[in-house]
Amino acid sequence: MSNTLILLRHGQSDWNEKNLFTGWVDVRLTERGRSEASAAGALLADSGALPDVLHTSVLSRAIQTADLALEAADRLWIPVQRSWRLNERHYGALQGLDKAETLEKYGEDQFMEWRRSFDTPPPPLDDDSEFSQVGDPRYVGIDGDIPRTECLKDVIDRMIPYWEQSIVPDLDAGKTVLVTAHGNSLRALVKHLEGISDTDIAGLNIPTGMPLVYDIESGGSASGPGRYLDPEAAEAGAAAVAAQGR
Numbered sequence: 001m002s003n004t005l006i007l008l009r010h011g012q013s014d015w016n017e018k019n020l021f022t023g024w025v026d027v028r029l030t031e032r033g034r035s036e037a038s039a040a041g042a043l044l045a046d047s048g049a050l051p052d053v054l055h056t057s058v059l060s061r062a063i064q065t066a067d068l069a070l071e072a073a074d075r076l077w078i079p080v081q082r083s084w085r086l087n088e089r090h091y092g093a094l095q096g097l098d099k100a101e102t103l104e105k106y107g108e109d110q111f112m113e114w115r116r117s118f119d120t121p122p123p124p125l126d127d128d129s130e131f132s133q134v135g136d137p138r139y140v141g142i143d144g145d146i147p148r149t150e151c152l153k154d155v156i157d158r159m160i161p162y163w164e165q166s167i168v169p170d171l172d173a174g175k176t177v178l179v180t181a182h183g184n185s186l187r188a189l190v191k192h193l194e195g196i197s198d199t200d201i202a203g204l205n206i207p208t209g210m211p212l213v214y215d216i217e218s219g220g221s222a223s224g225p226g227r228y229l230d231p232e233a234a235e236a237g238a239a240a241v242a243a244q245g246r
Ligand SMILES: O=C(O)[C@H](O)COP(=O)(O)O
Pocket: 020, 021, 022, 023, 024, 088, 091, 115, 182, 183, 184, 241, 244
């Protein structure tokens, strides 16, 4: 007997539209992002994948996306748990930089190493940067320090404990679980669920606002690969993410 897990990357954000590295900077959805989120909720309702519980990051773009999707699916009332462990990868000193300018300045290899390598973080962000999260009240009580940069491996290390301790128990209790999060925190979770290698994960891009559904066995293993509810739109969205900066 398996239970349903729905992964949903937030809709287009202001900084997605402007082509800026975002990470932990708390930007909001664009109008297009809001429509993507509502359309995702309508898809959930149409497919009968109605969430019983929501897990989100503590970043507004994921929270807005969940609210809009759940409104469209008439499930605004479900219980919610939020955790910084589902946040986007901290993009270090790249936060706030233009992706195309960064590609031009540092070249393809360095750009892709920072963007998609498994274990090379970008340079750390200074605490006095306008894009730093030091002092942000939502991170009071965070165990350990707020990251100043992260690679994908770091995201896996801080996200998997939350998966195991908070999300898997909901699935094991028979609930349909919606997780609204981010391009790289969801890449980390998909890598874990599908056993994707450290090398091959570089080729995986998660589109904005496209529900990705897994059947999860007791204990948290996926019974097969994830399936997008709208595979054609998801493929086009993933290609657009891959092409950012170009
Ligand atoms: O933080 C960001 O800039 C995006 O959410 C993800 O960016 P990426 O696709 O360049 O990793």
